[in-house]
Amino acid sequence: MITSADGAAVAVAYFFVLGGLGLIVGSFLNVVIYRVPEGLSVVRPGSACPQCHEPINARDNVPVLSWLVLRGRCRHCRAPIPKRYPLVEALTGAVWLALGWWALGPQGLDPLLPLVLVLGSAGVALSFIDLDHHRLPNVIVLPLYPVTVAGLALAGVLSGEWPIGPTVAGTAAWLAVIGGIWLLTRGRGMGFGDVKLAPVLGATLGWVSFGSSVVGLFAGFLLGAVAGVVLMARGRAGRRSHLPFGPFLLAGAAIGLFAGAAIATAYAGWVAA
Numbered sequence: 001m002i003t004s005a006d007g008a009a010v011a012v013a014y015f016f017v018l019g020g021l022g023l024i025v026g027s028f029l030n031v032v033i034y035r036v037p038e039g040l041s042v043v044r045p046g047s048a049c050p051q052c053h054e055p056i057n058a059r060d061n062v063p064v065l066s067w068l069v070l071r072g073r074c075r076h077c078r079a080p081i082p083k084r085y086p087l088v089e090a091l092t093g094a095v096w097l098a099l100g101w102w103a104l105g106p107q108g109l110d111p112l113l114p115l116v117l118v119l120g121s122a123g124v125a126l127s128f129i130d131l132d133h134h135r136l137p138n139v140i141v142l143p144l145y146p147v148t149v150a151g152l153a154l155a156g157v158l159s160g161e162w163p164i165g166p167t168v169a170g171t172a173a174w175l176a177v178i179g180g181i182w183l184l185t186r187g188r189g190m191g192f193g194d195v196k197l198a199p200v201l202g203a204t205l206g207w208v209s210f211g212s213s214v215v216g217l218f219a220g221f222l223l224g225a226v227a228g229v230v231l232m233a234r235g236r237a238g239r240r241s242h243l244p245f246g247p248f249l250l251a252g253a254a255i256g257l258f259a260g261a262a263i264a265t266a267y268a269g270w271v272a273a
């Protein structure tokens, strides 16, 4: 017999494990964000202080906590450690918690959880790399294709449901809009990396529902437009300087996942009324 106290303990353990794994993955993403654009291995060598080259030992490598304990400075040379490191770790932990919450349903866990955790983690790395370098590296984006196919197939096998129609429609919508803008602006309005990422996000959201994928696509453009206007108003960006679009594409996809179905249903009801 399962009591509500057991249920609460399971829920606490579930979120504790997901949040903890998210922090650890976030720590690895810091390495990815720093090394992948340089073409360096993410495995070797181990992390070292860029200032004094002293290796970073395990106790100074605990996500978020070590940065706080060290007050943002290297243990050996006191060189400042950028706030971005604990920020990426905390953000990834929060993404894992949010996706874990999304996956909880009355029927149990959504079988899409493994895929959205991978895409959410890749999305954090891609967003920061795009902000830094204005590109979305192939070594991260291209492996997401087989990962997405495998993740959707796993969800199909586990749930017994195969929403192929909305998945294909979602993929086509994202590819048509993002690819279309890329073609029409000859790559100035959108990078080719965005075009390569689009089918992955469109397919995964389409699997959830076609409405989710359309809402996600719109939300990305809305966020990008708002950020562009805000930056221009603050004089931080001229009309010609271009904002990387990857982070907005990914944030839009997150909105599509979390709220897309609800927004699409509300919109359909409003149109019909």
Ligand SMILES: [Zn+2]
Binding pocket: 049, 050, 051, 052, 053, 054, 074, 075, 076, 077, 078, 079
């Ligand atoms: Zn140092």
